[in-house]
Amino acid sequence: MTKLSSWKKACVVFVLCVATAVAAPAQVVLNTLFSFNGTDGSAPDYMSLVQGTDGNFYGTTMARGADGDGVVFKITPTGTQTVLHTFCSQSNCTDGSNPYAGLVQATDGNFYGTTYGGGAGYDGTVFKITPAGVLTTLYSFCVQGYPCVDGALPTGALVQGTDGNLYGTTTKGGLRGYYGGTVFRITTDGSLTTVYSFCTHPNTCPDGAIPFAGLIQDLKGDFYGTTMAGGGDGAGVVFRVTPEGRLITLYSFCSQEQCADGNEPQGALVEGLDGNFYGTTTLGGTSEGGGTLYKITPAGALTTLYRFCEHPIRDWCPDSGRPLTGLALASNGYLIGTTSLRPTLFGISSAGKFEQYTKADNTSAGLLQGTDGLFYGTAGGGTYDEGTVFSISIGLGPFVKTTPEFGQVGTSVLILGTNLTGTTNVTFNGTQAGFTIVSSSEITTSVPTGATSGKVEVTTPSGTLTSNVPFHVIP
Numbered sequence: 066m067t068k069l070s071s072w073k074k075a076c077v078v079f080v081l082c083v084a085t086a087v088a089a090p091a092q093v094v095l096n097t098l099f100s101f102n103g104t105d106g107s108a109p110d111y112m113s114l115v116q117g118t119d120g121n122f123y124g125t126t127m128a129r130g131a132d133g134d135g136v137v138f139k140i141t142p143t144g145t146q147t148v149l150h151t152f153c154s155q156s157n158c159t160d161g162s163n164p165y166a167g168l169v170q171a172t173d174g175n176f177y178g179t180t181y182g183g184g185a186g187y188d189g190t191v192f193k194i195t196p197a198g199v200l201t202t203l204y205s206f207c208v209q210g211y212p213c214v215d216g217a218l219p220t221g222a223l224v225q226g227t228d229g230n231l232y233g234t235t236t237k238g239g240l241r242g243y244y245g246g247t248v249f250r251i252t253t254d255g256s257l258t259t260v261y262s263f264c265t266h267p268n269t270c271p272d273g274a275i276p277f278a279g280l281i282q283d284l285k286g287d288f289y290g291t292t293m294a295g296g297g298d299g300a301g302v303v304f305r306v307t308p309e310g311r312l313i314t315l316y317s318f319c320s321q322e323q324c325a326d327g328n329e330p331q332g333a334l335v336e337g338l339d340g341n342f343y344g345t346t347t348l349g350g351t352s353e354g355g356g357t358l359y360k361i362t363p364a365g366a367l368t369t370l371y372r373f374c375e376h377p378i379r380d381w382c383p384d385s386g387r388p389l390t391g392l393a394l395a396s397n398g399y400l401i402g403t404t405s406l407r408p409t410l411f412g413i414s415s416a417g418k419f420e421q422y423t424k425a426d427n428t429s430a431g432l433l434q435g436t437d438g439l440f441y442g443t444a445g446g447g448t449y450d451e452g453t454v455f456s457i458s459i460g461l462g463p464f465v466k467t468t469p470e471f472g473q474v475g476t477s478v479l480i481l482g483t484n485l486t487g488t489t490n491v492t493f494n495g496t497q498a499g500f501t502i503v504s505s506s507e508i509t510t511s512v513p514t515g516a517t518s519g520k521v522e523v524t525t526p527s528g529t530l531t532s533n534v535p536f537h538v539i540p
Contacts (some may be wrong), residue, residue: 494519
């Protein structure tokens with residue numbers, strides 16, 4: 066049974082201030098929604114939240130709970146928390162233990178995730194859990210034993226592909242040895258296929274090794290991701306892989322002198338409004354190794370947008386550094402993220418304009434922008450020193466988002482938002498669509514005939530809400 070220990074716990078203290086070294090936008094307002102007490106979970110401060118179709122937020126903690134190995138929880142926007150499942154509640158932790166990643170809600174309405182340990186093979190699981198908390202273990206890694214050809218120890222979140230299947234990564238195992246890791250596909254009923262095994266040459270791993278984060282799918286159906294290690298200089302890569310398993314290494318980090326382009330990417334990529342991908346590296350960039358923010362085209366041309374700790378003052382970095390997770394695309398087009406070195410919430414434009422919003426102790430998790438315009442995240446510390454859930458406003462208003470974000474005419478689409486009751490009109494880039502109001506947070510519709518790519522707009526009694534990203538109508 067895998068157990069994680071020696072957690073660094075520090076009291077969360079948020080200092081709402083404007084840094085003098087960088088610009089800051091509108092007033093920042095922070096609200097601690099919930100403090101974990103251990104019995105309801107502990108150590109949520111790496112996992113990102115996901116907003117469900119019911120408007121609530123869902124997440125995981127890596128530790129504690131009634132059985133000591135983490136929980137799945139639901140929390141309302143006002144801070145009412147419910148434990149949906151406690152891991153290791155089954156004999157020998159066959160239901161998994163220590164989830165290291167957040168959840169994804171699939172089109173069937175259920176949530177899917179992974180655990181780092183436990184399961185029949187003791188090296189992690191893929192699970193399904195209903196909004197009511199009924200958990201099913203879909204797959205246990207490494208049931209065949211070492212070297213775990215099907216993968217082991219998953220740490221990244223899953224993503225649902227356009228084919229309806231779920232795709233993810235494992236940090237270890239694979240067909241080419243335990244070290245490399247895998248990309249896998251799993252059906253919603255638990256049939257797993259290894260799409261790709263990293264580390265084609267165990268001594269160098271030019272294709273990458275240890276994919277720590279999850280994947281993102283583009284309009285063509287290909288997946289993009291990062292690895293922490295491997296590549297030409299052993300510092301990690303950005304890769305593209307097809308659903309059939311053909312992998313192309315787009316970029317190898319530390320290919321510039323003193324790793325000016327970054328080193329060791331741990332976070333997932335996010336697609337910007339310009340069609341490029343954006344990400345972070347934990348190390349490199351400068352001699353202080355504060356990490357970087359970068360942009361990379363689908364063809365692999367990388368631009369370093371920002372280097373943390375480039376201008377240290379007496380060994381103190383005014384802009385913090387070492388981002389451990391990926392970025393979130395905000396409704397204003399900025400990319401929002403957190404750092405782990407003197408933790409900070411920041412934003413950066415696609416042109417590289419950096420803005421520092423708040424300083425916050427002991428949070429390194431990625432952020433999620435809710436449809437109310439606020440950002441939601443998790444941190445350590447809190448009243449009981451077991452972790453918190455918080456929200457931050459940086460002055461952005463409500464919007465709607467679509468699931469999926471692209472599709473053909475006739476494709477069923479969920480529109481998620483806030484206060485949608487009483488909606489009178491839905492348009493896809495100006496073309497009207499029929500719709501059904503499911504609840505105050507959910508509308509169902511389909512891509513109308515004649516629709517073109519562009520923003521989705523929803524007319525409500527309180528005003529018109531626009532989608533945070535364009536909906537792409539594909540042939």
